[in-house]
Amino acid sequence: MKILDRYILVTYLKTFFSVFIILMFIFVLQTIWLYISELAGKDLDVWIVLKFLWYVSPRLIPLVLPLTILVTSLMVFGSFSEKYEFAAMKSTGISLQRAMRSLTVFILVLAAVAFFFANDVIPYSEYKWQNLRRNIAQVSPSMVISEGQFSQIGDDFNIKVSKKSGDRDQFLNDIVIHKKNSMRPNGNYTVIIADNGELASEEGSNTLSLILNDGYYYDDVQVKDPKKQMRKPFAKSYFETYTINIDLTKFNDTDIDKENEVNNHNMYKISELFVEIDSLSNSYTKDIAVFSENMHIRTGATKFGISQPVKPDTIRPFTTIVDFYNEKQQSEILDLALTNVRGTLQTVKAKKTEFQIKTKRLNKHEIALHEKYVLALACIILFFVGAPLGAIIRKGGMGLPMVVAILLFLTYHFIGIFAKNSAEDGTMHPFIASWLSTVIMLPLSIWLTYRATTDQGIFDIDTFLQRITGLFKKKE
Template sequence: MKYLKIIAKDIWRYSFGWIGSRYIYREIVFPFIYSILVVTFVLLTNFLVRTIDKLLGKGLPIKIIFNFFYLNMAWIIALSVPMATLVAILMAYGRLSEDNEIIAMRAGGVNFISILSPGIVFGVITCIVMIYFNNNILPEFNHRARLLTRDIYRKRPDLDIEPGYFVENISGYSIYVSRRRKEELEGVVIYSPDREGHQVTIYADRGKLNVIENSVIFDLFDGEIHELDKKEFENYRILKFKKHRIVIPVDNLTLKRTESGRRGDREMTIKMMKEKIKEYEKQRESIRKKIIYMAKNYINNAENMEINHLIKIVKRRKAEINKGRMKLEMGKFLDTAGRIIGEYQLFMVYQRQINRYLVEIHKKFSIPFACIVFVLVGAPLGIMVRKGGMFVGATLSIFFFVLYYVFLIGGEELADYAYVSPFWAMWTPNLLLAAVGAYLIHYTRWEQKQIEFKFIKKILKKLRLEGNSKGKDREYESC
């Protein structure tokens, strides 16, 4: 702890009290601005290519199209700033190293941490700004962008169903879909919380969504309808079906959707998501109590078991009965087991929703914190690379950024399905790159070696030779 306090004091002193710090800040700021413009342009162009076909042919005014891209600029900036930070740090410290200014500073008695301190402070400031941006500005822009997108798509009536999220803007229904390919749906759950004292939950392996005149139609296939009397849990019915149709009037739906303030997880502030988590935790706890109530008559000590362990026991006993390995006097157990498993499926749907919100909460901090981590990686790399400028800076930035987002997206998928905790899913990429950065700082501080990237030069030289030989072959052929 004492050593960390000394480092913190050095960083503060050399970040603002040392004349060389202002020089380093200037070296960072201009590449940072340039990098933001370049990265934003690339991401915006990619977004334009992916969405332009959805806008064409709808007779939209130019103002609406410009507003559509303006509202989507927020998430593009949220992605481009961390990457621009890495590019700027690589270029700034690379140029200082190339001109031997790093060596001159160290010869003048400035320690290595002090040389890095302006970059670290720049990363911290960028991190703080992006945390505010991600929590206060980005959700509002995302929400307005989705509303505008919905209004545009309403020219071709469709339903605002996103895979992996509850749609709660349909009166009396909550709808969850695992996957969606246009009109084709997979893993459909339709939940009616309260209908004259009855809870109705519909599960279907697959389904199809159609809009016909003034109605939205769900055609569901291979599923079950679970109906529970909330006053008497014993009155539980399960109806299996090959095909089931649900018809919703479009006029009523459109009215609810227009008045609805529903937001997705990426359209919420941290406060909003915490409130949503509390709401889903109450629903989950209610379902857990139902499961325990139904199981306690057949399984000893069910009240004190973890829900996952209890479900494993239920499934195992059900399988043993079906195979004839076990006989129970209670003939209702198989029916009860089916009810318990059905309720557990709904329990896990709520758990996945909670995990999604927790992932987004951690993401609002972990992605901005990557600005600091990228400084720890980029500064020593820039010093070791020295030559290469924007090309090498961009190449290394893309490599580390892709690596970072592969871990981030993979962790998000694992956390959504409760394989890992949301905290570790979102912070592991930062911890791994921070460890790499710490090693590079230690290596650069004591070894003072540079990376020449000779293998890149060899590849470029080989490509030039091949290009020249092909050109000569064409000359001989023309003769």
């Protein structure tokens, strides 16, 4: 390696690692802010919190690495131009492409490493992170209770609250509890509704007390008479204060390192994604075929066989098939038809929602597959955006290059987010959505590289003004 190549590469690497550490620190802080509710107030060891951050860090690489390459390229090449180092190189016959040769090799190697990192490391860390999140959630029962949805506490209680408050989320509002009964295991026959409540427990105790205030206790009454059972009898009682004791032995014995059965599209390698996508696609196609066949059978069309021809002298002047029956039968037939149509519409709506969920899941797996290739190519393209742009603007440091890099990356990132959101609901094909932002940056990188190698600015204002002036002169 020549001295010039070594000098450019060392300068680039120093800035690269500095920017990478700073950006990684910023994104990790953002992650802590996002998941602070899962970590705070649980008396977790520092080692567990560090393990949580260690497992979550690899999933930040697809954001941090392309931005680092873009910022570093702008800063380094802007600094070279600002200090007239590129001018000195060109005076000795060294072109911009020749100056970028060592960095181009480095970026290609980095892109290959990024591809294998996305294929091997990120799926493993995602699996470990999801396991750790689930195990941490079981350490504090108050975290298991989610707002606006039913959450299971132990084996006997399903709790729903509208809002949690307090420094430990111990105060609950608008509480609905479904309590299971060991004597009647099939079904929730006991419902408890309270205006507010509080989670309380003594230090070192394995019992959690849920204190409910101002509520009602509903208990279904089971009777043997079918007629009375149709009335759905129940017992109702009011209480000012009602305490439920929940055994926390299982929660306190939670193993943080326990391996759970978790499944996520980000946990698969490329070879596994191909298998999973093929399986989901075949299952989806089979479900549609079975549903269409069931709906066809449900219409009753399959029951109509080849009928005998009707003799002309037996034809009577009826306008519809219903006219063959009396009025009472006609009413029953129409009621039955309406019931069947309503049932069919409900089935179609339910299946539509189910198919939308399956479509979204399949699209997410396809997006995850393409993103592993996109990361590697994005590193290369963003380098050829940042390096020539830095040489053109001739400004180094953390000022203007950082602003330009952030604007470019936000444009690149938000285009990708909007495209992927559209692909998840089927509006856009997952392949197009995954590659859209990168493909948009490709012509920009080619154009900037051409402008930089030919010593042209981004916009030649003098030439533009001359053309406008010449246009007006021609009109005169």
